[in-house]
């Protein structure tokens with residue numbers, strides 16, 4: 509494939525980068541120090557209005573609902589720019605988990621569901637969450653699901669305990685995965701159901717403390733008790749028993765978005781590392797950190813790693829666009845654990861180069877260090893991806909003569 513940034517995207521990327529530098533990065537100190545995200549909402553709304561005015565709103569979402577309608581490769585470049593700051597995707601309304609929920613609603617929502625949930629999500633007037641992982645069950649093997657949705661007249665009655673329903677706090681609705689058809693084969697037992705968060709029986713117990721912070725609103729990871737939570741059967745998404753099939757569809761593009769966001773984080777940390785190394789004088793003769801071989805070695809290795817991951821992701825996005833998600837399954841697994849690992853190393857090296865300053869919230873690196881550790885766990889833990897990739901690679905070798 510041709511890795512040249514498409515002409516159409518060059519202008520967009522320049523505009524986004526300028527906006528990120530001028531309008532979003534200056535908000536980071538408040539974000540890093542402010543423990544209540546809700547206090548930042550007014551200023552973030554102002555920035556969101558500016559993005560709308562620039563016609564850069566909801567870049568990956570459908571045009572007919574007010575987005576830019578960029579394809580996967582085009583949005584990959586956008587996600588990279590926005591990833592440089594933890595607030596980037598939110599300000600442009602392409603943040604997880606709404607981005608994934610928008611895709612689900614677009615592909616599987618009824619006209620009524622689209623009007624009630626998809627349109628306001630793309631407009632940015634509401635937020636949503638995705639409620640699949642359970643406290644007592646292994647998220648790595650989600651077919652082991654205890655939450656049930658039992659039919660009762662025209663309703664489903666949902667019972668179960670979920671956690672890590674990211675951004676549930678302040679969300680208008682959750683897309684909940686629950687077992688509706690225990691009699692079906694394992695992968696066809698669960699369904700996705702829209703549950704408005706003001707439904708009686710939708711109880712957010714807490715936002716979970718994660719790496720020292722229990723976030724609020726968009727930054728909170730909710731633990732939710734569904735207690736006889738009754739919703740109409742018309743809230744079902746895409747057919748009974750189709751939950752895992754839909755979840756699979758959601759993950760491919762989602763991984764491209766996440767991985768390119770991580771490349772954005774790598775780029776930011778790499779720039780900070782190079783800048784610090786070039787300016788920090790470490791000996792009386794005025795030599796800087798950047799004169800030391802070990803630092804030079806880190807810088808070269810990080811540059812090569814970032815480049816490798818970036819090209820792998822773009823290639824995977826291109827493959828999904830051209831041949832479909834099924835053909836790109838190996839690549840999707842590969843980029844997920846590969847990029848997460850590289851990001852972790854780049855963040856760590858950037859932090860190390862900053863010494864004591866690297867531990868302070870005066871700079872953004874420790875925020876990334878804390879919050880992006882999760883990249884090796886969510887959307888499939890490293891080990892699960894490696895296992896499934898190896899299985900596919902090894903498939904057929906037992907019967908094949910290799911010389």
Ligand SMILES: Cc1cc2nc3c(=O)[nH]c(=O)nc-3n(C[C@H](O)[C@H](O)[C@H](O)COP(=O)(O)OP(=O)(O)OC[C@H]3O[C@@H](n4cnc5c(N)ncnc54)[C@H](O)[C@@H]3O)c2cc1C
Nearest residue numbers: 638639640641646647648672673674882885886887889891
């Ligand atoms: C920050 C964050 C945000 C999240 N957001 C959401 C969300 O919005 N919605 C949602 O539903 N969930 C969300 N999750 C949950 C996430 O998807 C699960 O944590 C993940 O799927 C792993 O499941 P688990 O935590 O139950 O770990 P387990 O399944 O118990 O696995 C624990 C560990 O065991 C190892 N392991 C598991 N299986 C294997 C295997 N087959 N072979 C070898 N080793 C293995 C891995 O190292 C894994 O990390 C989020 C998690 C985090 C950390």
